[in-house]
Each structure stands twice: as C-alpha cells, then as structure tokens.
Amino acid sequence: MTDLPYGGRAPVALFIYNRPEHTRRTVEALLRANGAPQTDLIVYSDGPREANDFDRVDAARTVVRAASGFRSVTVRERGYNLGIARNIAEGVSDAIARHGRLIVVEDDVLPASGFLDYMNSALDRYQGDARVWHISGWNYPIDPTGLPPYFFWQVMNCWGWATWADRWAHYRRDPERLLRQWSANQRRAFDLEGAHDFFSQIEDNAAGRLTTWAIFWYATIFEHDGLCLNPSVSFVQNIGFDGTGEHCDAVEAQPLDLATCFSGGLPNEVAANGEAIARIRAHLQRPLYRRLIGRALRRAGLR
Numbered sequence: 001m002t003d004l005p006y007g008g009r010a011p012v013a014l015f016i017y018n019r020p021e022h023t024r025r026t027v028e029a030l031l032r033a034n035g036a037p038q039t040d041l042i043v044y045s046d047g048p049r050e051a052n053d054f055d056r057v058d059a060a061r062t063v064v065r066a067a068s069g070f071r072s073v074t075v076r077e078r079g080y081n082l083g084i085a086r087n088i089a090e091g092v093s094d095a096i097a098r099h100g101r102l103i104v105v106e107d108d109v110l111p112a113s114g115f116l117d118y119m120n121s122a123l124d125r126y127q128g129d130a131r132v133w134h135i136s137g138w139n140y141p142i143d144p145t146g147l148p149p150y151f152f153w154q155v156m157n158c159w160g161w162a163t164w165a166d167r168w169a170h171y172r173r174d175p176e177r178l179l180r181q182w183s184a185n186q187r188r189a190f191d192l193e194g195a196h197d198f199f200s201q202i203e204d205n206a207a208g209r210l211t212t213w214a215i216f217w218y219a220t221i222f223e224h225d226g227l228c229l230n231p232s233v234s235f236v237q238n239i240g241f242d243g244t245g246e247h248c249d250a251v252e253a254q255p256l257d258l259a260t261c262f263s264g265g266l267p268n269e270v271a272a273n274g275e276a277i278a279r280i281r282a283h284l285q286r287p288l289y290r291r292l293i294g295r296a297l298r299r300a301g302l303r
Contacts, residue, residue, distance in 0.1 A: 108240030133226030
C-alpha cells in the first residue's frame with residue numbers, strides 16, 4: 001500500500017434512497033476496501049417521495065444504521081424527499097464544509113479493495129494543485145494497453161469520486177445561464193468535439209425534463225479549465241442499471257474488469273492525455289455503446 005502523506009483519510013459520503021439490497025452490497029464493498037477501519041462514513045438518506053416508498057426507505061436505513069467496521073458511521077435521515085440532485089449537492093456541500101475534502105459514493109456503486117487508497121493518495125497528491133478539480137473512480141471500458149495507469153482529462157465521472165472544498169465551492173446549478181452564455185464552440189468542446197451530447201442534459205434541465213446535478217459539476221470544472229484524474233482501469237462497478245434507480249432505465253449489464261489494488265503511479269505531469277481522450281471519444285461513438293448505455297447515462301446526468 002502506498003503511503004498517505006497527510007496521514008488522515010477523507011470521509012466517505014454515501015447517498016442512499018430506497019434500494020436496501022443495493023445499499024447492503026455497497027456498504028459491504030466499502031468495508032472490504034483497504035483503509036475502511038480508518039474511514040468515517042457519512043450517510044445521506046433521502047426521505048420517501050410517496051406512500052409506497054416508506055418501507056423501502058426504512059429498509060435501506062436499517063442497513064446503514066447497523067453498519068460497523070468503519071472509524072465512525074453517521075446517518076443523516078431526510079424528513080422529506082429532496083430528490084437525488086438536491087440530496088447529493090446539499091449533502092456534499094454539508095460534509096465537505098466540515099472536512100475539507102470528501103469521497104462520494106452512491107448506493108449502486110461497488111468499490112474495489114484499492115478504491116480508498118487511490119482516492120486518498122490522489123487527494124493528498126493534488127490538493128495544492130489548482131488545476132486538478134476532481135478524482136474519478138470509474139472509467140469507460142476502453143483498452144488500457146499502452147496507457148498510464150492514471151491520466152488527466154476534462155470530463156468528470158461520478159461513479160465514485162472525490163474533490164476538495166475549495167473546488168466544490170464553485171459548484172452552481174444554473175442551466176439558464178449556461179444556455180445564454182456558452183458559445184457554439186464552448187458547447188462543442190463540452191461535448192468532446194461531438195463525441196457525446198453532454199450539453200443536451202443542460203438543455204433538458206433548463207426545460208424541466210431532468211433535475212440532475214452531475215452535469216453542472218462537469219460544467220463548473222469545464223468553465224474553470226479544470227482537469228479530472230481518471231484510472232485507466234476502473235476501481236468501481238455500477239450495479240444500478242437494473243431499472244431500480246432514479247433517472248435510469250434498465251439496460252443490459254456490461255462486463256467490466258476492475259483494478260483491485262492501488263500501487264502508486266499517479267502522474268507527475270498535470271496535463272490532459274490525448275491518447276486516453278481519443279480512445280474514450282472512439283468508445284462513445286460506438287453504436288452499441290450508444291444503444292445500450294448512452295441513453296441511460298444521458299438521462300441520469302452523467303451517472
């Protein structure tokens with residue numbers, strides 16, 4: 001295991017709603033991660049939206065109330081339904097203001113054993129570098145051959161991620177402003193030169209067809225010319241594409257090889273990796289990917 005220069009570990013914020021089995025699997029995976037006994041777990045449980053949600057929300061809360069094996073477990077139970085966008089955005093703001101940096105996981109993200117080591121090492125390594133805004137735990141299933149184990153690019157992924165309070169302080173959810181102010185060139189750059197229609201999520205939020213948060217974190221990073229650190233091989237598996245999630249259709253599960261251990265190798269040069277970006281662009285343009293995954297990702301707001 002790589003040394004963690006600042007000693008302490010960032011807390012994990014876990015966001016749950018009404019999926020007790022997904023929640024159980026996520027908590028168990030977190031407990032198997034290296035460093036879990038030294039990690040504080042903060043759970044944000046959204047309140048029920050309608051009457052038939054009460055039992056499932058309570059069942060999910062029962063799972064996290066019983067969780068042990070972490071340094072501490074704090075469960076913050078919402079008395080009413082905020083919705084996924086507000087629950088996550090407000091929860092991240094609350095926790096990161098208290099702790100200065102934060103690792104974020106949702107109830108359908110299963111981290112591998114090296115996930116916490118990777119996140120903490122990257123948070124320590126790039127804390128003082130204002131060019132780095134976001135640490136991603138997931139990557140598109142591209143061929144990693146010839147790529148470094150970790151690389152920088154401009155797009156953030158939110159299936160297991162981390163950031164710092166001074167970066168998150170810039171987060172804004174204002175789709176109307178982006179529609180007014182962004183040029184056609186900015187929109188195309190945001191869409192990876194046409195590889196994927198990210199900007200339509202902003203349009204859908206402005207029109208009320210979506211209420212999501214992640215696309216606006218990406219927009220915030222983009223407007224500040226920030227970079228995001230990605231593993232070439234993912235440290236997390238998403239189990240939410242079974243039709244149970246918010247803003248998420250059921251689609252065929254995609255096999256994914258995970259990185260299990262973190263053994264260092266974080267990049268010294270903070271600059272976008274052109275080869276990694278080219279492979280992701282090519283992957284996003286594949287017809288099979290668009291058919292099976294693209295629609296669900298778009299509706300979920302980069303989830």
